[in-house]
Amino acid sequence: SYELTQPLSVSVAPGQTARITCGGNNIGSKNVHWYQQKPGQAPVLVIYRDANRPSGIPERFSGSNSWNTATLTISGAQAGDEADYYCQVWDSTTGVFGGGTKLTVL
Amino acid sequence: EVQLLESGGGLIQPGGSLRLSCTASGFTFSSYAMSWVRQAPGKGLEWVSTIDGSGDSTYYADSVTGRFTISRDNSKNTLYLHMNSLRAEDTAVYYCAKGLGSLGSCFDYWGQGTLVTVSS
Numbered sequence: 001s002y003e004l005t006q007p008l009s010v011s012v013a014p015g016q017t018a019r020i021t022c023g024g025n026n027i028g029s030k031n032v033h034w035y036q037q038k039p040g041q042a043p044v045l046v047i048y049r050d051a052n053r054p055s056g057i058p059e060r061f062s063g064s065n066s067w068n069t070a071t072l073t074i075s076g077a078q079a080g081d082e083a084d085y086y087c088q089v090w091d092s093t094t095g096v097f098g099g100g101t102k103l104t105v106l
Numbered sequence: 107e108v109q110l111l112e113s114g115g116g117l118i119q120p121g122g123s124l125r126l127s128c129t130a131s132g133f134t135f136s137s138y139a140m141s142w143v144r145q146a147p148g149k150g151l152e153w154v155s156t157i158d159g160s161g162d163s164t165y166y167a168d169s170v171t172g173r174f175t176i177s178r179d180n181s182k183n184t185l186y187l188h189m190n191s192l193r194a195e196d197t198a199v200y201y202c203a204k205g206l207g208s209l210g211s212c213f214d215y216w217g218q219g220t221l222v223t224v225s226s
Contacts, residue, residue, distance in 0.1 A: 001168075033212035035151070042201060042219055043143075043151065048212040086151050090210045093165045095141065095153030 002091035004098035011104045018074040020101045022087030025068060030089045032070040034063060037100075038083045046085075047072060077105050108132040108215045110202045115220030122192050122224075128185040128202030128217055136160070136180040139205035141213060142187045144198035144222075154200070155187065158209055165209065170196075192224045 005023040012018035022032060032050050035043040045054050047063040050070065060075045074081055082105050087098040114126040128140070142154040155176040156165045164176050175188040185202055199221050203213035 031210070031212075035213070037151075042216040043213075044216070045212055045214050048206060048214070054214060084150075088151075088153075088212070093156075093209065094167065095143075095156065097143075097151040097153060100150040 002089070002094070002096050004087055004089065004096055006085075006087060006098040006101045008099075009102045009104065011106060012074070012077045014079060014105055015076055018077045018081070018103055018105075020072040020074075020085050020087075020103065022070040022072070022098050023068055024070075024089065027068055027070050027089065028066045030065075030091075032063065032065050033088045034072045035086045035088065036081075036083045037086065043086065074103070077103075079105050081105055108204065110204060110215060110217035112200065112202050112217045112220040115200065115222045117223045117225065118192055119226050120193060120224055123188070123190045124192065124222060126187040126189070126200055126202075126220060126222070128187075130183045130185065130202075130204070133204070135178075135183040138207065139209050139211070140178060140185045141203045141205060142176060142185075143201045143203050143213065143216075144196075145201070145219075146195070146198040149198075152198070156205070156209055157185070163209070189222070192222075194224050196222060197224045198222060 034047040037043040050065040051063045141156040173191045199219040201219045202217040204215040206214040
């Protein structure tokens, strides 16, 4: 079965750039989606199809995908960006999530 | 405004059955694939099942195949998850999620979730 690997945690100082990676075999050939989940809340889509932002998502959120790694980049991170972030792909007809990354802004 | 409202969760004994519902509004329900995604306490997200807009095609995670059945009633804008032979490891918050399009798209809207606890 297809697996996605994310770092357990990433820390960033306010105003700096955070990068959260999602590794998978030839993930560059797949569409990668990213979700933000704050404690006690449902996930929210922040990036879809590698690099597209839904309406209402700030421009500081961006994404890229190449070869074996997809990356979610948060430029000028804010305290309100502290959350768990999950990458997701489809492996044929099976949905696959990464294990999640806890982003700390300190 | 898209809204998804789950219901039907609760405490159930191992081996029991439960049916979850998700009532949708704010979009043309029959035009979109719908999915269930669950999250065990303190754990990450796990895809459970997806159904296409017509209800003709369904897909399941290996962990629930043969025990769970996804269905939809487009006349009632409602998605269902029938869960049988429940196990302790099925304990989780179950989220209903709308697909951006057909199977293979992202989940662009999520409900608030309903908690299923499997315990004796």
